[in-house]
Amino acid sequence: MVLDSKKIEYERCDIASSEDDKKKMRELMGDAKALPPQLFNGDQYLGEYTAFEAAVENGELEKFLKLE
Incomplete structure (x- = not known):
């Protein structure tokens, strides 16, 4: 939800379905x-x-995601 609200594109990967x-x-x-x-x-x-x-709590999401 956080990434969606900030319009940050991402890919979700379910490793349970792919070895x-x-x-x-x-x-x-x-x-x-x-x-x-x-x-x-x-x-x-x-x-x-x-x-x-x-990172979200500290306002450092972009830095954490290396988007800067």
């Missing part, structure tokens, strides 16, 4: 046991959901 997507997420993170939700900008790992929430 390839789960493997890619874990490879990009460098953590073979990582669990969702995780956020990326392209292939750049940004952080997990609590870091996203903190």
Whole structure:
């Protein structure tokens, strides 16, 4: 909802339905046991959901998403 309200385009990826997507997420993170939700900008790992929430609360969403 936050991204929609700020008109930030994004792609939602359900790794439960794609073993390839789960493997890619874990490879990009460098953590073979990582669990969702995780956020990326392209292939750049940004952080997990609590870091996203903190960025929203602190008014640093664009910085967190590397949109600046």
